[in-house]
Amino acid sequence: MSSSIIYSPLKLAALWPTGLESNFLYGDPLKSSNSKRYHLGGVNLGSCVANSRNQKLTVRSNSVLSVDKIVEKDGGGGGGREKHYDAIVIGSGIGGLVAATQLAVKGARVLALEKYVIPGGSSGYYQRDGYTFDVGSSVMFGFSDKGNLNLITQALAAVGCKMQVIPDPTTVHFHLPNDLSVRVHREYSEFIAELTSKFPHEKEGIIKFYSECWKIFNALNSLELKSLEEPIYLFGQFFQKPLECLTLAYYLPQNAGDIARKYINDPQLLSFIDAECFIVSTVNALQTPMINASMVLCDRHYGGINYPVGGVGGIAKSLANGLVEQGSEILYKANVTGIIIDHGKAVGVRLSDGREFFARTIISNATRWDTFGKLLKGEDLPKEEENFQKVYIKAPSFLSIHMGVKAEVLPPDTDCHHFVLENDWTRLEEPYGSIFLSIPTVLDSSLAPEGRHILHIFTTSSIEDWEGLSPKDYEAKKELVADEIIKRLEKKLFPGLMSSIVFREVGTPKTHRRYLARDRGTYGPMPRGTPKGLLGMPFNTTGIDGLYCVGDSCFPGQGVIAVAFSGVMCAHRVAADIGLEKKSPLLDAALLRTLGWLRTLA
Ligand SMILES: NC(=O)c1ccc[n+]([C@@H]2O[C@H](COP(=O)([O-])OP(=O)(O)OC[C@H]3O[C@@H](n4cnc5c(N)ncnc54)[C@H](O)[C@@H]3O)[C@@H](O)[C@H]2O)c1
Ligand SMILES: CC(C)=CCC/C(C)=C/C=C/C(C)=C/C=C/C(C)=C/C=C/C=C(C)/C=C/C=C(C)/C=C/C=C(\C)CCC=C(C)C
Numbered sequence: 102m103s104s105s106i107i108y109s110p111l112k113l114a115a116l117w118p119t120g121l122e123s124n125f126l127y128g129d130p131l132k133s134s135n136s137k138r139y140h141l142g143g144v145n146l147g148s149c150v151a152n153s154r155n156q157k158l159t160v161r162s163n164s165v166l167s168v169d170k171i172v173e174k175d176g177g178g179g180g181g182r183e184k185h186y187d188a189i190v191i192g193s194g195i196g197g198l199v200a201a202t203q204l205a206v207k208g209a210r211v212l213a214l215e216k217y218v219i220p221g222g223s224s225g226y227y228q229r230d231g232y233t234f235d236v237g238s239s240v241m242f243g244f245s246d247k248g249n250l251n252l253i254t255q256a257l258a259a260v261g262c263k264m265q266v267i268p269d270p271t272t273v274h275f276h277l278p279n280d281l282s283v284r285v286h287r288e289y290s291e292f293i294a295e296l297t298s299k300f301p302h303e304k305e306g307i308i309k310f311y312s313e314c315w316k317i318f319n320a321l322n323s324l325e326l327k328s329l330e331e332p333i334y335l336f337g338q339f340f341q342k343p344l345e346c347l348t349l350a351y352y353l354p355q356n357a358g359d360i361a362r363k364y365i366n367d368p369q370l371l372s373f374i375d376a377e378c379f380i381v382s383t384v385n386a387l388q389t390p391m392i393n394a395s396m397v398l399c400d401r402h403y404g405g406i407n408y409p410v411g412g413v414g415g416i417a418k419s420l421a422n423g424l425v426e427q428g429s430e431i432l433y434k435a436n437v438t439g440i441i442i443d444h445g446k447a448v449g450v451r452l453s454d455g456r457e458f459f460a461r462t463i464i465s466n467a468t469r470w471d472t473f474g475k476l477l478k479g480e481d482l483p484k485e486e487e488n489f490q491k492v493y494i495k496a497p498s499f500l501s502i503h504m505g506v507k508a509e510v511l512p513p514d515t516d517c518h519h520f521v522l523e524n525d526w527t528r529l530e531e532p533y534g535s536i537f538l539s540i541p542t543v544l545d546s547s548l549a550p551e552g553r554h555i556l557h558i559f560t561t562s563s564i565e566d567w568e569g570l571s572p573k574d575y576e577a578k579k580e581l582v583a584d585e586i587i588k589r590l591e592k593k594l595f596p597g598l599m600s601s602i603v604f605r606e607v608g609t610p611k612t613h614r615r616y617l618a619r620d621r622g623t624y625g626p627m628p629r630g631t632p633k634g635l636l637g638m639p640f641n642t643t644g645i646d647g648l649y650c651v652g653d654s655c656f657p658g659q660g661v662i663a664v665a666f667s668g669v670m671c672a673h674r675v676a677a678d679i680g681l682e683k684k685s686p687l688l689d690a691a692l693l694r695t696l697g698w699l700r701t702l703a
Contacts, residue, residue, distance in 0.1 A: 186212045186460035187679050189450055191437045191476070192618070194222030195661050196652030197466030198420040199256045199668025200675070205427035206259050207672070207681045212458060213424060214435035214450065216618050219414075220421040222466070223617050223624075224661055226414025230604055231550040234503045235413040235557065236617075239539040240272065240518055242397060243662035245404025248322045250396070252665040253416060260423025264415055266407035267544045274516040275376060276593055278526050279369065284516065289402035296373075306364035310374070313360055317352050317392055318399035320345035326666060328673035329656070330640045330696060332688035349392065354633040354703070357394035358387030372526045379529055380520055380537065381660060383496045383561060384627050390634040393657055400662070408517070408544045416661075440465070440476045440648065447648035450476075462647050462675050469639070469654040470495060470620040483644025485697060489654075492637040492703050494629050496659070497532065498610030498622030500562040502583050505553045505604030510595050517543040521593055533560050536586060538594075553603065560586060564610040564621045579607040625653035637703025641671040642693060649675055 187209035190201045198220060201213045219225055223237040243252040244266055257264060272285040281299060286292045293311065297304040323345045327334045339346045361374045371386070378389035381397045409415050421431050435456075440463055441449035449459035465472040473486050482490075519538040528534030542554040549555050562582075570578060583605070591598035613622030626638075638656040641649045651671040653659045677684040 186210050186458070188212075188462045188464055188675055189214065189458055189460040190464045190466060190651075191440075191450060191472075192216070192222065192466030192652070193220035193417065193421060193431060194466050194652055194664065195224045195253075195256075195417060195420075196655070196664035196668045196671075197222075197464065198417055198424065199252075199665045200464050200466070200649075200651045200671040201429065201431075201668075202256065202260045202420050202424050202427065203669055203672030204675060204681075205424055205429040207676045209429075209676065209679065209681060211424065211429035212460065213421070213429070213431040214437055214452070214458070215431065215433050216436040217616065218433050219418070220431065220433075221414055221417030223613075223619075224413055224417055226412050229606070230505065232503075232505050232553070232555055232604060233412045233414070233548045234555060235539075235541060237413070237661075238537065238559070239408060239413055239541045239557065240406055241266075241408060241413065241416075241661060242400045242406065243404065243665060244407040244409070245400075247404060249324060249326060250318075250322050250400055250662075251404050252326070252662050252669065256665050256668070257416070257419055257423070260420065260426060262419040262423050264419060265410040267410060269406040269408055269517055269544060271516045271518070272401040272406045273380065273518040273520050275373070276519060276521045276523075277373065277376060278522060278524050281369065281373070283373065285401065287402065287405045292402065300367055300370045303365055303367050303370050306366070307370070309364040310361050311398065313364075314391075314395035314398045316348065317395035318403065320348040321392070321396060322403070324349075326669055328641070328670040328677070330642055330670070330674050330693060331677050331682070331684070332692040333683050333685055334673065335692065336688075352391045352395075352634065354636040355391040356387055356632065356634055357389045357391045358385060360391055361386055369526075372529070375526075375529060376520065376522065376535075379535070382627070382658070383530075383624060385530060388628050388631055390632065390638075390657070392635055393660075393663070396657075396662070397660070408541060410545055410547075412541070412545070412548055437467075437476060439478070440472075442477070442480065442645065446646040461679050462649060464641075464649045464651055464671060464675065466650075466652045468495075468619055468623065468625070468652065469650055470623075471618065472648075472650060474620065477645070480645075485639060485644045485700070488637070488700060488703075489626075489639050492629060492632060493626035493654075495621055495623035496625050496627040497561045497563045498613045498619075498624060499559045499608075500533070500582060500586070500610070501608040501612075502556075502558040502586065503604075503606045503608075504556040504558070504587075504602055505549060506556055506598065507601040507603060508552050508554050510597050510601035511540070511543075511554055512595075515540065515543060517541065519594065521590065523589065523593060530561075532562050532566065533582070533586065536560050536590060538590065558586060558590065562610055564614065567609045567611050575609075575611075579609060583607045625659035633703040637700050639700065640696065641667065641674050 188204050188211045190197045190213040193213050193215040201211045205211050225236045227234055244254055245251045270287050275283040284295060297307055323342055324338055329335055357378055361371060365371055375385040378386040378394055382389040424431055436453040437450045438453045439451040440447050441451060447463040449457055451457050469489060473482055517540055522529055522535040537559045539557045540554055542549045587599055610622035635657055640656045641651060643650055649671050651667050652664050655667040657663045676682040
């Protein structure tokens with residue numbers, strides 16, 4: 102059977118789009134009213150330019166694409182059994198793409214199936230009127246050129262890609278109650294100096310808390326990161342780095358808020374630590390695992406926050422490109438509606454158009470709720486998933502406003518990322534209580550037309566707030582809520598903001614649900630109560646033989662770098678299971694049982 106694939110202009114426009122006539126986050130996704138050509142505009146592919154070996158596809162930077170539609174030569178479409186793969190990955194978020202590319206470079210034959218027309222999921226992008234908007238946040242950890250934790254850089258390098266990045270001098274500028282303003286400088290000493298100048302009486306506590314974070318970060322950074330569910334690797338790491346592994350094991354069940362309280366008494370400073378954690382976990386410090394907090398509170402100073410030239414969407418595009426380069430495949434508009442189980446084992450997937458694909462392993466980058474609630478409808482919920490749903494609930498979604506504004510409205514030296522909570526600390530975790538704002542054009546002006554800036558504003562919001570409305574009321578409510586949020590920013594940060602807007606699109610949790618295929622538009626899991634750190638978070642294997650999960654409902658949780666790690670772990674475990682990495686069935690059984698038992702203690 103021939104396996105060659107032919108791409109259509111439409112498909113390729115979807116991969117590197119402008120001029121595409123279909124819907125994305127806020128209506129028409131990649132349609133640029135400035136251009137109707139198919140080209141590679143807007144997104145930087147760095148040095149990663151595809152020249153596919155196995156497919157009839159050649160892509161060159163800045164070139165017009167000429168290709169035809171994906172056709173399975175062995176009679177695809179309409180239902181029958183098709184090619185057999187080592188792994189099928191459902192979804193092409195960063196978690197799914199990292200799992201897919203890591204497996205492909207180990208020699209596996211992978212098929213990634215993406216419901217939407219471009220890769221990336223919440224790390225995707227869309228283009229309008231000359232603007233390139235990041236769908237999700239623009240704060241990128243793990244994108245430096247040093248250490249072991251630069252997982253985005255490493256994931257790209259694995260498939261021969263390197264993106265140009267712009268160092269961000271400030272991770273975030275906090276604007277908090279009682280006029281507390283704190284800039285998180287890239288330079289650790291500058292950040293500590295700024296924070297201690299606001300809380301001089303807590304200088305010692307501040308240094309002790311952040312030093313404990315560094316202890317964990319340094320332990321993490323010393324390890325080779327692979328699957329914690331693979332015993333040969335895990336024992337090897339314990340043997341080579343016993344102190345570091347024991348440090349991590351010690352902190353695994355702990356939360357940042359408890360550690361902060363060992364050293365800090367000032368309630369306002371503790372609220373600041375809550376805000377530090379909230380922006381990466383959507384919960385306060387008492388509910389944020391210490392390992393995750395340490396990872397982000399230190400990586401921002403160690404490797405720094407770095408923004409990819411051309412926008413965040415370039416990461417997923419480069420990975421998808423790299424996947425094809427490795428001889429694997431990715432199909433878009435491939436909506437998986439069911440996972441096929443045979444004798445208790447996951448063996449394939451069914452698409453909404455009736456096509457079926459089969460593989461030795463199935464990896465789901467859909468959330469665990471979607472995977473077990475929708476793709477495995479009718480199957481009993483495995484015990485491990487029951488446990489997961491007992492410990493974790495769905496984090497709220499976001500109301501998201503993408504705007505183009507006149508550049509004059511921003512004062513000189515405006516920072517790229519802001520977090521605003523005006524008057525009342527108790528509103529931190531409430532819907533619409535705090536506001537996230539990114540202005541990526543501060544770093545990369547090519548994302549907007551000349552004389553314009555992009556403002557991406559988002560705030561937590563639940564789907565309940567947006568259900569049961571008529572289309573007219575829904576539209577009216579979107580504009581009303583957006584107006585209120587923008588007015589708050591106008592008052593706090595940028596006088597004249599309202600009248601400087603030249604473009605604006607509002608997305609709600611329903612938008613996120615629809616275009617990111619995430620149950621209730623959730624941003625990921627959050628603990629139901631006080632978790633035992635990361636102890637209860639499942640890894641990649643599931644209660645169903647041959648089925649794995651990857652993404653933010655797996656260890657270590659939400660965040661691009663976090664899901665990239667889950668992709669690395671998943672690929673390692675799958676590779677061991679299909680014979681591409683070392684494996685010991687006896688040790689596997691013992692470790693997986695022990696880990697399952699540990700999770701029940703959470
Ligand atoms: N630093 C940041 O600030 C930032 C920015 C953006 C995203 N993120 C993080 O990314 C995380 C999510 O990444 P992820 O990899 O878990 O997933 P994701 O939600 O980004 O991507 C999942 C992909 O799977 C696809 N999909 C889902 N169900 C499908 C189905 N049935 N058939 C085919 N395709 C399907 C979706 O269309 C989507 O493209 C979030 O937790 C968020 O924290 C962070
Ligand atoms: C197994 C056992 C039991 C034991 C053993 C021990 C050991 C060895 C251990 C180990 C461990 C490990 C390795 C771990 C790891 C971990 C990791 C890597 C982690 C990571 C994490 C990360 C994260 C969490 C991240 C996140 C991020 C995010 C979310 C971001 C976001 C952002 C945003 C939203 C932004 C904001 C904005 C503005 C402000 C505007």
